[in-house]
Amino acid sequence: MLDPTVDSAYPDYLRCLDDADEHGAIDVALALLDAGVPADRVLLGLVAPAQAQVGEWWARNEWSVAQEHAATHVSERVVAAVAATVRPRPSRERVVVACLDGEWHALPARLVAEVLRLDGWDVTFLGASVPSPHLVSYLHRHDPRAVLLACALPMRLPHAFRAIEACRRTDVPVVVGGRGFGSDGRWARKLGVAWAADARAASTLLAAPSLDVATADSLVDDTEYAGLVAARVELIDLALERLDLGRYSPAQIDATVADLGYIVDSLAAAVYVDDASLFGEFVSWMSTVLASRRVPLHTVGLTFDVMADRLRDFPRARGFLQVAALPLAA
Ligand code: B12
Secondary structure (H helix, E strand, C coil), rough: CCCHHHHHHHHHHHHHHHHCHHHHHHHHHHHHCCCCCCHHHHHHHHHHHHHHHHHHHHCCCCCCCHHHHHHHHHHHCCCCCCHHHCCCCCCCCCCEEEEECCCCCCCHHHHHHHHHHHHHCCCEEEEECCCCCHHHHHHHCCCCEEEEEEEEHHHHHHHHHHHHHHHHHHCCEEEEEEEHCCCCHHHHHHCEEEECHHHHHHHHHHCCCCCCCCCCCCCHHHHHHHHHHHCCCHHHHHHHHHHHHHCCHHHHHHHHHHHHHHHHHHHHHHHHHHCCCHHHHHHHHHHHHHHHHCCCCHHHHHHHHHHHHHHCHHHHHHHHHHHHHEEEEE
């Protein structure tokens, strides 16, 4: 979002995140409010891009997890300070904003919740990782205008779909959002659910007279997906056998097991929505992360070969793996 006043404060805000300077960051945000910048612009034009930048620094191994956590805490405090300063009375219906089960990226959903609140909606924010049965009983009890579900990781899409289906059975309309549904929302379309790119789009969607469910592009493929889930542990074991683990430290072995889990989960999610680009985007992201940590990428290619060999009866998964392995081998 282009706003010269916000843009000029952005470097100061990043510096405060880098210094974990909570007070400084709050001062930067409140000074913008004082200068007449609307609160939603402070949240979406300052805090949101700064958090994306934090993610880039982490991915490129320029920042540790501790630095990311410190910065995120500061941004959470800034969101709270802005929200406490501007407190419009709700003039619109109640909506519930929640992160799906296993989804710990609460801050993106919180930003959405606050912007909707600024827009007059009566927002209940349920935060990170809400188990579906609990979410469903909450919806039954409060019968809101809609439930907005956040998902930041594409590999969680199969879980997201089950939660969406559970919410739909309550007759409360569902709107989804977050990076997990693809930058253009294409995986939300695959799952046949209404998607909003950001909080403003969500507010417009909520105000539409009928919040009808979008129609699915095509049916998701549950059979090959289920087979992949059943083979998950075996695939990870086979890949570990292929690697020369004798040279790995215990911490490196742990990280490798976690990475192999992400590979299988992303492959399964790609099969689920039948879209090779989901796995392709994951592999290119993982290549950046691993290369910046000096992990030789051909070792990842080796694990793809082993998995593709085991997945002879899984045409989609095998095809996705083979395509993704090519640049890694090079
Ligand atoms: C902070 C952070 C964390 C924190 C979250 C704490 C918290 N309180 O939120 C913690 C440490 C928990 C975390 C964990 C992980 N994270 Co993280 N995280 C981030 C980070 C740096 C910032 C998140 C944020 O605040 N973003 C700011 C908002 C504004 O982002 P946004 O998605 O653009 O949101 C806008 C829209 O998408 C939309 N939107 C978002 N949600 C919703 C919801 C609805 C309903 C609607 C309508 C719209 C909407 O509106 C928003 C405002 O415009 C991001 C980087 C990033 N680019 O986001 C990584 C990032 C999302 N994380 C990432 C990863 C890999 C992980 C882990 C797997 C790391 C690990 N190895 O453990 C785990 C997974 C945990 C889990 N299962 O959920 C990757 C994901 C990469 C990928 N390709 O999938 C990212 C992109 C970092 C990176 N650059 O590599 N993370």
